[in-house]
Amino acid sequence: MKFKAFLTDNGVNLLEKRFLPALDKMGRICHLYLSRDHAIFLHNLLNGDGVQSIAQFRKETLFEDYRISSQNDDRIAFSLDLALLHRALRSSVSICIEGGAANRLQIKLVKKLPPNSRQPTPFLTFETKGYKSAVIQDVPISKPLSRADVMELQSALDMAQDLPQTLVQVPDLVQLQSFVDRLKHVGDLLNISITQYGDLHLQVSTTLITVGSEFRKLRVLGVQAEVPAGDPDMSAQSRTEMAIQRGEALSVQVSMKHFAKSLQCHLAKPDCAFYGIAPQGTCLTVIFQFFIPGTRQTDKSVSLHCRLPVLETGSG
Amino acid sequence: MSSSAVEADTPDLVCQLDNVQGMVDALSSVRWKRHQDAVVELSEHGVVLIVEETGCLQAKVYLKRELFLSYEYRSEGRPRFGVSLGIFVDCLNTFSVPGHSSTIEIRYPGPDMQLLLKSVDSPDACIYAEIRTRIPDTISWDYNFEPAGSTPLSFTVKSAALKEAIDDLEWPGSSIQIVLQPDPPSVTFKGEGHGDLQIDFMYYVSTDLLIAFHCDRRVSYRYKYKFLRATTSNIPSSVIKDNRGSKLTIGRGGMLKVQHLVSVSRSSIQHQHIDSAGYQQPSRIAYIEFYVKPEEEEEDI
Numbered sequence: 001m002k003f004k005a006f007l008t009d010n011g012v013n014l015l016e017k018r019f020l021p022a023l024d025k026m027g028r029i030c031h032l033y034l035s036r037d038h039a040i041f042l043h044n045l046l047n048g049d050g051v052q053s054i055a056q057f058r059k060e061t062l063f064e065d066y067r068i069s070s071q072n073d074d075r076i077a078f079s080l081d082l083a084l085l086h087r088a089l090r091s092s093v094s095i096c097i098e099g100g101a102a103n104r105l106q107i108k109l110v111k112k113l114p115p116n117s118r119q120p121t122p123f124l125t126f127e128t129k130g131y132k133s134a135v136i137q138d139v140p141i142s143k144p145l146s147r148a149d150v151m152e153l154q155s156a157l158d159m160a161q162d163l164p165q166t167l168v169q170v171p172d173l174v175q176l177q178s179f180v181d182r183l184k185h186v187g188d189l190l191n192i193s194i195t196q197y198g199d200l201h202l203q204v205s206t207t208l209i210t211v212g213s214e215f216r217k218l219r220v221l222g223v224q225a226e227v228p229a230g231d232p233d234m235s236a237q238s239r240t241e242m243a244i245q246r247g248e249a250l251s252v253q254v255s256m257k258h259f260a261k262s263l264q265c266h267l268a269k270p271d272c273a274f275y276g277i278a279p280q281g282t283c284l285t286v287i288f289q290f291f292i293p294g295t296r297q298t299d300k301s302v303s304l305h306c307r308l309p310v311l312e313t314g315s316g
Numbered sequence: 317m318s319s320s321a322v323e324a325d326t327p328d329l330v331c332q333l334d335n336v337q338g339m340v341d342a343l344s345s346v347r348w349k350r351h352q353d354a355v356v357e358l359s360e361h362g363v364v365l366i367v368e369e370t371g372c373l374q375a376k377v378y379l380k381r382e383l384f385l386s387y388e389y390r391s392e393g394r395p396r397f398g399v400s401l402g403i404f405v406d407c408l409n410t411f412s413v414p415g416h417s418s419t420i421e422i423r424y425p426g427p428d429m430q431l432l433l434k435s436v437d438s439p440d441a442c443i444y445a446e447i448r449t450r451i452p453d454t455i456s457w458d459y460n461f462e463p464a465g466s467t468p469l470s471f472t473v474k475s476a477a478l479k480e481a482i483d484d485l486e487w488p489g490s491s492i493q494i495v496l497q498p499d500p501p502s503v504t505f506k507g508e509g510h511g512d513l514q515i516d517f518m519y520y521v522s523t524d525l526l527i528a529f530h531c532d533r534r535v536s537y538r539y540k541y542k543f544l545r546a547t548t549s550n551i552p553s554s555v556i557k558d559n560r561g562s563k564l565t566i567g568r569g570g571m572l573k574v575q576h577l578v579s580v581s582r583s584s585i586q587h588q589h590i591d592s593a594g595y596q597q598p599s600r601i602a603y604i605e606f607y608v609k610p611e612e613e614e615e616d617i
Binding site: 178182183208209215216 | 400403406407409410413414439440441442443444445446447448
């Protein structure tokens with residue numbers, strides 16, 4: 001089992017400034033899954049109850065001279081602590097800058113004997129050559145996943161690729177986040193409804209209070225329906241109820257904590273975000289898109305999406 | 317649940333407010349503990365919110381109709397309802413977007429006697445809330461404030477100085493004596509408990525702190541520290557910044573009245589830059605009043 005590569009400037013920038021801070025908020029421990037073509041950071045794919053997040057990079061986006069080999073079809077997966085990875089990366093970068101442009105940041109998988117131990121342990125190692133010094137940083141990682149576990153991870157990953165039929169684009173993630181931050185005081189459970197007309201309706205309800213927010217006329221991807229003619233003064237609740245009855249909307253209940261967490265992905269600076277409910281209301285999916293810098297074209301080499309477990313389905 | 321039911325019956329009140337943060341500030345100033353039940357009274361003059369603490373302390377927030385962008389009142393009597401103050405304030409806070417001036421509509425009653433709030437800035441992005449109300453408790457004792465004599469016993473002190481003095485008295489704690497005397501004209505706060513602390517405001521020495529003073533005879537009353545503290549513990553930072561005066565009056569039987577003014581100016585960003593000299597439209601002020609009963613064993617000295 002071997003893995004060795006050099007991080008590109010773009011890769012360093014993406015990980016250090018954007019993705020690692022965002023992913024760290026999703027949970028400190030995650031799986032890093034490396035294959036011949038991709039590096040993928042995965043949260044909660046093997047244990048079902050938290051927010052699943054999947055950040056996938058084509059190898060060229062992060063690395064050059066990418067070498068990987070394993071007896072399991074050149075696939076390696078292990079879990080690691082994102083805060084440690086972030087810290088090691090940050091300090092390696094500062095040394096690298098000090099050393100000048102010719103320096104490259106190498107990352108590799110090693111097995112070492114830690115001090116006071118006889119058991120060799122696996123590490124992800126960052127190696128930087130500064131102007132006069134070389135610095136090696138070892139990030140401890142879990143034992144690589146067994147063949148069976150990698151298979152399970154891969155099948156969970158395949159399952160997580162299913163797209164909701166209708167996705168609506170959220171106009172302003174930061175604004176939504178500040179609203180949700182204030183809504184957190186109201187209750188722990190959030191009802192979300194998404195219509196095929198491009199309405200997104202969030203609602204928290206307790207015995208004493210109901211607070212909600214409705215965004216209308218959002219951009220719709222996938223299955224779309226014409227806005228039915230109706231009373232323009234109709235309340236958000238009635239509008240949503242009607243759409244559900246017509247089979248043109250889905251509604252689910254998720255944990256407020258999970259929803260707030262998924263919004264932390266804005267730290268990865270996505271260019272747009274879409275919300276959708278999987279068929280039969282099995283989960284709430286959030287898809288973040290990144291543009292090729294300077295264009296409005298989707299960068300297919302980077303992808304990030306989250307799946308929030310559903311507590312209760314409001315519609316069939 | 318449908319909105320058509322709301323429109324069928326004419327609500328008692330439909331009003332619009334363009335400074336949510338100002339209202340949050342005003343209501344927060346009477347929030348001295350986590351769970352408080354408030355009574356809201358509606359009239360053609362505006363909205364009054366009343367909170368009280370077991371017959372010893374009462375606070376009122378007056379939101380005059382001039383504070384609102386529009387105020388449509390259509391009731392014969394004066395409808396009153398009970399609401400949880402904490403929920404009401406947290407809910408209003410959801411509508412206040414930092415750096416934005418947001419306009420909300422408040423409506424009462426909803427189809428199920430709820431208090432209904434909704435943002436009206438944009439038809440395509442709307443926030444709404446329904447707060448359950450209850451039948452209000454009867455007010456446990458009468459806070460009719462009567463003057464103590466022919467001359468009012470009152471003084472006006474800079475809000476920040478008042479808050480600071482009351483905060484400092486936390487150390488002796490328990491019971492605080494307030495003494496007003498005409499010669500030399502001064503106000504004394506005295507705490508005896510874990511040690512003694514006395515804070516004097518001398519009218520002629522510190523006219524910038526003690527702005528006004530009316531007193532024709534020496535009076536002295538004791539008040540529970542926790543009630544005195546409630547009168548300043550949550551006054552919004554905007555009041556401290558504006559630093560106008562807070563007026564304290566002692567009425568018959570030693571009842572203490574504390575009045576603050578909270579600015580509810582048009583934009584929440586703007587009001588942070590108004591200095592003490594800045595002109596404020598009087599209509600854009602919310603009035604806050606606290607009534608504190610004195611401790612019983614103390615009589616005039």
